[in-house]
Amino acid sequence: MNRKQQFKEGLITNNPVLVQQIGMCATMAITTTLFNGVGMGLSVLIILTCCNVVVAALRKIIPDEIRLAIFVVVIAGFVTIVDLLLQAFIPALSAALGVFIPLIVVNCIIIGRAEAFCQKNTVKDSFFDGIFQGLGYTCVLIIMCVFRELVGSGRFGGGLIDIANGFRFTLDGTGGGIQIFPEEFGMSIMNLPFGGFLTLGLLIGLMQYALKRSEKKKKEADRAAKEAAALKEVEE
């Protein structure tokens, strides 16, 4: 399988959130600071990749009738592992994401990829599928976080970047971020769930527009090429 194609699919043409439109609940709920977005994105990426590999490895012995039950067991297992590790080693992230880490169990991206991709493909392909789809998810989260944080509270990189004592990255969520304009001037509605809906809606709209446009362009280019070929034939 073509890795480049897979990469493009995960990030753009078959992006889990913007095109497949799955796993949107957590997307809207947690994208309030960059720290949360990056943490959630990476957690999903890790869980998705692990689950993809295991499901693909077991695809020959998983009976069709109980495949969903087995997917859920595998996913719940990995989610619990990540949840425990986060609680033990990055407690700030665990506190910030709260219930949304355990809720990855029912995140449609993971069960969706297991069902649609891993049970028909090799371990290696599934591994890359997990990485690329996870990256696609993370990118959407990051875009949403940056937008909502900036408009909502005038900040960039909350929790992740600290400039109080020189520029540094804080992995424990204590960084105050870079204040671009005073917090009082932010539209705090963007920090609320409504802001999540609005941002996600705008992003999906933009993505669909861009995809349609590039499709149209491709069609036009095809037609032009055909016409040129036909013209050439006539000339000859």
Next chain:
Amino acid sequence: MNKILKLSLVLFVICAVTAGILGVVNALTWERIDQITHQKEYEAYAAVLPSDSGYTAVEFDKSAFPTVDSVNQSNDGNGYVVTSTFSGAQGSITMACGVDTGLKCTGISIIEHSETSGLGAVAASTSAAGEAFRAQFVGQDAGIALSKAGGSIDALAGATITSNAVTNATATSIECVASLG
């Protein structure tokens, strides 16, 4: 029949392996998680009622104060720290409230919450607004109430439900200590 047996067996084996792996991860992490939880609690206690010699949990009437989780007497003899879990605007809030021997609040600290970021969450934040909100609770007695209700606590802007919940929990904490006699 054979088919059902086979399906159950596959599912059983996969569940068993998953459970085994989880057991190992849990064994590796529980100590650290436990430590972090305790440390968080201890920091919250120390923030509301400093004590050099630690705290001892005491018995209280759980049926009369269902939201109260624990009452801890300071070994310095300067009061109690009451932890309680109650509902806020979005989910439950866990809070530590210090009460001195004169039944006055010595401070509150929110340990866990899921309030709206920028509104209710300010009650727990380290920002100036959050500090100012919590500072209002110091010195209050069991008659504590929001200024709307005739008391002296100014609610956080846009977060009346959170402010009210925290205020009521403070009153409950003081009453709970009073009931100890």
